[in-house]
Amino acid sequence: MESGSSNLKIFVVEDDEWYQKLLVHTLSLNPDHEVIAFDNAKDCLDKLHQKPDLVTIDYRLPDMNGEELLESILRVSPETAVIAVSEQENVDTAVSMLKKGAYDYLTKTKDIRDRLLHLIANFSKNADLRSTISNLQKEVEQKYDFQNSMIGQSNRIKEVFKLMQKATSTNITVMVNGETGTGKEVVAKSIHYNSIVKEGPFVAVNMSAIPKELAESELFGHEKGSFTGAGQRHKGKFEQAKGGTLFLDEIGEMDINLQAKLLRALQEREITRVGGSETIKTDCRIIAATHRNLLDEMKKGNFREDLYYRLFGLPINLPALRDRDKDVILLAKNFVKSFCEDNGMTVKTLDNAALQKLMAYSFPGNIRELKSIMELAVVMSDNDSIGPDDITFAQTDTVTDIYSENMTMRDYELKIVQVYLKKFDNDIKAVAKKLDIGQSTIYRMLKEVK
Template sequence: MRQQSWKVFVVEDDEWYRKLLVHTLSLNPDYEVSTYENGSSLLADLKKRPDLITLDFRLPDYSGAELFDKIKAFDPNIEIVMISEQQDVETAVSLLKKGAYDYLTKSEDIRDRLIHVLNKLGKNKELIQRVETLQEEVERKYDFQSSIIGQSAGIKKVFRMIEKAVTTNLTVMITGETGTGKEVVAKAIHYNSPLRNKAFVPVNMSAIPRELIESELFGHEKGSFTGATSQRIGKFEQAHGGTLFLDEIGEMEISLQAKLLRALQEKEITRVGGTQVVKVNCRVIVATHRNLLEEMKNGNFREDLYYRLFGLPIELPPLRDRDKDVVILAKHFAETFAKENHQSHKSFSQETLQKLMNYRYPGNIRELKSIIELAMVMADGDEITADDITFAQRDVVSDVLSEELTMKEYQLKIIKLYLKQYDDNIKLVADKLDIGQSTIYRLLKEESLS
């Protein structure tokens, strides 16, 4: 939305043209117009900080070029439209290169041309204001003191580490169980750092098929493989100048780790099927639920890549170790849900809070959020009771054990439970259940064929 009033200064020593310009500008009620006959009077009034100046190129005390430099030196954000009696291409090009918004000649159609320029400038200003407003909203959203909720000792330590991360360009390694908020922390670092106006590009390594990871990270050229019908820019190029967030980096196949290491060390990539070297420069934040030091010792993670990524470590504590943060988070999720769904505020009984505190939360913050949102729907009055709190894992397990099933059917039900809890991450579920991924695929396939 256009600001209510633009301050427009008209600098013109010809009285007839000055009146013409003022009349043209005054047709728009959003413009607050002031006039000046010479450069000295304009310079004395620059402290009023106009949004736009129409500047005659030839004035009795200054040349347009001299005055242009003085205005831009005072405030480079003031837009200037140069107006001259004759078209001087060389001068026009010079001033446009220096930052003039436009260069107009005093011709019969100057009114129409000026209105066109101002309309275009207005649209640009509106767009800039919208972008600035959105940026302010994003920064408020990811202010880590408000986006990361809690007062426990573990979370206070996380705050201290984030404060260090936003003031440096070190690679950050975020560790923690699934659901502890690793991406929230990564966004908080990015949007509170000097890179906040640049791209934040997240990549979940566990969600990308092995054969597509290289193309996803580095891009590909047209025809480089079946289905590559056009050139594609990879995540590294998308994040150039900003932040690349590699989530679940521990899931990356060791055969691809060498290419990632080279990209990080050389700050350059080559698209799949291409030969051109592309320079990339972005901050890298990685996250994993795995112990990469153990993975490295077991031969699943390259030692050189581990030490290249280690940088500044931030360990997120599981929710079960965060004391009364469970209560703080529960109240926060309830208030947010009520606001987003236009519901009335609901409080928690003491019995409910105790029930929430006693639970272990294998799904961490993500699980607590789901539990509270369901409770907000189930609660009939203005208070959430203990009966409104449903721990899905307990209920499903009880349901499974209450049925007479074959061992294979029990296995399948448990696998489905874990897949739902861990967002269909088969590799993670295999680790949690200590079984092979092939077993999971086999049971799911057999069920689909039965």
């Protein structure tokens, strides 16, 4: 059945000729109903490939009883609803049919027509809702398909795709690490909507945005009157995420005391609301994210070692945009296209000079910054092409600035090395590998400065 429509394909299985005509006539009063009648179970089962929305079945048929036919229908077409119709009002039979998956149970009384029409009306309304929800779910899944949600062809992002794929096949805890603006929440949503818990909710909580004194209540909930302002019981994020995924963003910002309570919740798979005594079982997948180096935070005493290893699970390290080669161009063009389409504008192109300017910039704000820059560029452009003058960077970039200075080649080389040393936290080995020069060369250049 199509979303937003009351069109229904209905099978009527009834061997009593008079009653069959009654049911068919009643159901055909609605012109949107396609009604097909059968006088035995076999003929109905042979036509199940037509995928009826609903089947009414007589409990007593010449070749099969109602319970057997119900089980056969649901085995072949589990999405089909089945209404059992019986001559006698037997509570045990009704309960048995409902337990085995019947949508409802009707008895052949004088008011069956009204009850059947009312039942079909409710089913049609619910079916429309289910269809809408299903379509929305498909849209969400398509939106968060890896290739749709994270545009890129660089080797670094392809490695991320591989790890994300591995994360979808199990409920292993995932730790996403990356600079601000690299798309950590997009990764978390993509994993969720492609995983075995995709039918459940995706609940996100940003630990850096919650006041310290409210963080425990936000995660675990609270009972009425547990503190000033707690006017009613509140379910925390763990309860809200039941059957789905709980995304703990910026986990590195969590207070050290709350970390102990989070560790217990993860180990015991249960929580207790603030001010309460009831133990509540949790059932959600955990994905955590941070822009911090948690190993360094552990050494500083800011992050618990036992919690770190509990959360570590499958690590996914998101590369900074400056390390994704020509993904910058792909993303820029996509942001321009999306912004133009959303605002009813002709899609603008980027000229070569604009592309070169983008490639020379290091994007400290990563993808989030690029999106803002491109949307502004669309607005600033006076024609169908975006040029370098339309692109404005929010802050001065060290790498591009050095080209405007009057320096020797040796000065340029030293400046570049210093920029990368800052970028890689003075890791000389990493800088040497990135710039494809020897570590001794870097040591020598730095020694010359002193």
